[in-house]
Amino acid sequence: MEKTFNLARREDGIAILTMDVPGETMNTLRAEFGPEINQVLAEIKADSSIKGLVLISGKKDSFVAGADISMLDACKTAADAKQLSQQGHVVFNELESLKIPVIAAINGACLGGGLELALACHQRVCSLNSKTMMGVPEVQLGLLPGGGGTQRLPRLVGITTALDMMLTGKQLRPKQALKMGLVDDVVPESILLETAVEMALKGKRAPKKVKKSLVTRLLEGTPPGRNIIFDQAGKQVEKKTHGNYPAPAKIIDCVRQGMAKGLTKGLEVEANHFADLVVSKESEALRSIFFGTTEMKKETGAGDVEPRKVHKAMVLGGGLMGGGIASVTTTKAKIPARVKDISEQGLSNALSYAYKLLDKGVKRRHMTPAVRDNLMSLMTTTTEYKGIKDADIVVEAVFEDLKLKHQMVKDVERECGENTIFASNTSSLPISQIAEAASRPENVIGLHYFSPVEKMPLVEVIAHEKTSAETIATTVAFARKQGKTPIVVQDGAGFYVNRILALYMNEAAQLLLEGQSVEHLDKALVKFGFPVGPMTLLDEVGIDVGAKISPILESELGERFKAPAAFDKLLADDRKGRKNGKGFYLYGSKAKQRFKKKAKLVDESVYAVLGLTPTSTDSNNDSQDVAQRCVVQMLNEAVRCLEEGIIASPRDGDIGAIFGIGFPPFLGGPFHYIDSMGAAELVAVLETYQAKFGDRFTPCDRLKEMAENGLSFFE
Numbered sequence: 001m002e003k004t005f006n007l008a009r010r011e012d013g014i015a016i017l018t019m020d021v022p023g024e025t026m027n028t029l030r031a032e033f034g035p036e037i038n039q040v041l042a043e044i045k046a047d048s049s050i051k052g053l054v055l056i057s058g059k060k061d062s063f064v065a066g067a068d069i070s071m072l073d074a075c076k077t078a079a080d081a082k083q084l085s086q087q088g089h090v091v092f093n094e095l096e097s098l099k100i101p102v103i104a105a106i107n108g109a110c111l112g113g114g115l116e117l118a119l120a121c122h123q124r125v126c127s128l129n130s131k132t133m134m135g136v137p138e139v140q141l142g143l144l145p146g147g148g149g150t151q152r153l154p155r156l157v158g159i160t161t162a163l164d165m166m167l168t169g170k171q172l173r174p175k176q177a178l179k180m181g182l183v184d185d186v187v188p189e190s191i192l193l194e195t196a197v198e199m200a201l202k203g204k205r206a207p208k209k210v211k212k213s214l215v216t217r218l219l220e221g222t223p224p225g226r227n228i229i230f231d232q233a234g235k236q237v238e239k240k241t242h243g244n245y246p247a248p249a250k251i252i253d254c255v256r257q258g259m260a261k262g263l264t265k266g267l268e269v270e271a272n273h274f275a276d277l278v279v280s281k282e283s284e285a286l287r288s289i290f291f292g293t294t295e296m297k298k299e300t301g302a303g304d305v306e307p308r309k310v311h312k313a314m315v316l317g318g319g320l321m322g323g324g325i326a327s328v329t330t331t332k333a334k335i336p337a338r339v340k341d342i343s344e345q346g347l348s349n350a351l352s353y354a355y356k357l358l359d360k361g362v363k364r365r366h367m368t369p370a371v372r373d374n375l376m377s378l379m380t381t382t383t384e385y386k387g388i389k390d391a392d393i394v395v396e397a398v399f400e401d402l403k404l405k406h407q408m409v410k411d412v413e414r415e416c417g418e419n420t421i422f423a424s425n426t427s428s429l430p431i432s433q434i435a436e437a438a439s440r441p442e443n444v445i446g447l448h449y450f451s452p453v454e455k456m457p458l459v460e461v462i463a464h465e466k467t468s469a470e471t472i473a474t475t476v477a478f479a480r481k482q483g484k485t486p487i488v489v490q491d492g493a494g495f496y497v498n499r500i501l502a503l504y505m506n507e508a509a510q511l512l513l514e515g516q517s518v519e520h521l522d523k524a525l526v527k528f529g530f531p532v533g534p535m536t537l538l539d540e541v542g543i544d545v546g547a548k549i550s551p552i553l554e555s556e557l558g559e560r561f562k563a564p565a566a567f568d569k570l571l572a573d574d575r576k577g578r579k580n581g582k583g584f585y586l587y588g589s590k591a592k593q594r595f596k597k598k599a600k601l602v603d604e605s606v607y608a609v610l611g612l613t614p615t616s617t618d619s620n621n622d623s624q625d626v627a628q629r630c631v632v633q634m635l636n637e638a639v640r641c642l643e644e645g646i647i648a649s650p651r652d653g654d655i656g657a658i659f660g661i662g663f664p665p666f667l668g669g670p671f672h673y674i675d676s677m678g679a680a681e682l683v684a685v686l687e688t689y690q691a692k693f694g695d696r697f698t699p700c701d702r703l704k705e706m707a708e709n710g711l712s713f714f715e
Contacts, residue, residue, distance in 0.1 A: 116136070460660070
């Protein structure tokens with residue numbers, strides 16, 4: 001059997017321990033490596049000729065990407081998970097207690113358990129490789145660093161910095177890591193091993209002292225000061241998570257106890273908390289998203305069909321969406337993009353949009369001005385169909401007008417190659433209707449981005465019945481290169497994400513008209529776990545955009561999509577939301593005059609426009625009922641989309657809702673959430689609301705069938 005750890009002795013007395021997991025592209029830590037590591041450590045201890053040890057990876061661009069997550073799913077009980085953590089503690093303690101200097105030579109991803117391994121070494125040096133990143137992202141899976149990270153990290157970089165890293169899961173670049181004392185040196189990759197050997201030859205050294213502000217030193221240096229840090233961190237966590245995620249509070253407790261009672265006690269607390277989190281429903285839900293997205297990366301969206309290479313893209317429309325799409329095409333996918341707009345102003349907007357995004361990277365020193373300028377040179381502009389004959393894909397981002405989109409299809413078929421894909425960024429028009437104008441409908445597909453394009457991770461790839469498998473596979477691969485998570489959905493009004501969102505938003509609007517205040521509605525849904533409330537979202541998206549989509553959905557999908565008529569009054573009052581500074585909330589100078597806190601202020605005049613007097617209370621039961629009414633609409637419609645074949649699987653439905661509209665990740669997505677509450681319970685809730693509020697709450701057939709037979713979506 002091939003070994004994972006290979007020990008090579010040099011003539012100068014330094015031994016090189018290379019980690020290289022056979023048959024894998026990246027190193028991950030696994031429980032089964034335990035006996036092999038113990039054997040290697042015993043061999044090092046027994047050999048007095050070894051004066052120092054350098055730990056390095058045999059993989060090209062990865063040190064250790066973390067622990068193998070699938071190990072956690074194998075844990076049947078908290079005791080199994082605790083044992084995993086304790087095994088890691090034993091190995092890392094052994095490494096740390098070696099009498100000879102141990103140096104970690106880090107090149108590429110050094111994350112989670114990988115960073116904990118490096119922390120157990122006496123010193124660390126990393127390469128300047130752009131792929132070298134360090135961090136402890138366990139919190140994103142509802143976990144905490146379980147290999148001693150909650151204890152060694154604060155002792156090395158300080159409590160404040162360590163908590164920031166562990167509570168956010170942020171990843172650090174080499175120079176940031178050096179500045180904060182996480183590594184002792186940063187060198188070009190070509191001399192990484194040589195530098196690490198030199199460090200080992202110098203013998204054990206204390207880590208470099210990092211300069212800290214006087215306030216930080218005073219706070220971290222005394223028990224009362226540390227209590228202030230922990231209490232503040234606890235308050236911030238509660239404000240951000242609303243108690244929905246247990247991991248952050250447990251991370252704070254590990255550090256608090258470890259700093260007060262010593263390393264041994266800290267490790268014991270860490271193992272206990274880690275065990276509780278592994279078996280928590282929140283971590284299980286977050287891990288299911290991780291596995292789902294990992295699985296999707298291996299799929300083409302069209303079975304065995306291989307995608308064609310995209311060498312050049314074209315974007316029609318230089319507005320906010322067009323500029324964003326062109327920007328991710330050039331900067332993320334590194335594919336040349338030609339932007340066409342009827343006006344020079346539109347083109348200049350698209351260029352400045354892309355430049356501003358790249359320039360942020362220069363200001364933060366993540367890239368050089370030369371790299372920025374090279375990426376900008378990939379974007380060219382035109383007001384006519386010139387220099388686009390060789391475009392492999394054209395992404396259309398013009399107004400939601402069917403005639404205009406028909407014209408675009410004809411123009412592209414006339415001006416581009418016969419295999420050029422026409423991808424429409426429509427948010428509501430069925431793709432089959434857009435394809436009616438095409439002589440090559442097999443090349444027409446939907447590619448629905450969410451705003452702002454550079455931040456939102458999801459795209460919906462929408463196939464109509466004549467779209468070819470090769471077009472689907474090529475579009476999915478193109479979106480993935482742009483850094484997106486694509487889900488393939490079938491054609492139909494609103495597709496998947498906007499369709500489930502529309503009913504949720506409509507229900508929030510109904511609640512508003514029943515007397516709930518704007519503020520209370522938003523608070524209730526944020527408390528439930530959404531990133532923003534429905535009224536804030538409507539202001540951000542644009543009240544006018546919502547008004548345009550509603551009639552399309554109603555005519556295609558029926559009465560339940562009818563938006564409350566009172567919303568016409570908002571448009572009559574020229575309320576479009578943030579874009580024109582007039583919506584449910586105050587913007588611009590009005591907001592500044594009345595801001596006392598950082599919280600946004602409701603524009604109270606909106607109630608008079610709607611002819612309302614808000615009567616809602618802030619009681620907890622009321623908040624739960626408000627949230628439940630909106631959410632069950634979304635859940636019911638998600639199951640309908642599965643029933644109709646709009647989405648291929650519950651997994652795709654979960655990932656689409658989480659990445660597209662911020663459905664609470666700790667619930668695992670609509671389908672995981674239905675499983676956890678039980679289909680019978682959801683049907684009962686829907687039928688209660690149906691009796692009270694009408695047929696918009698009618699449970700769909702698939703749900704009723706599942707409730708009767710005790711079925712679930714996932715095993």
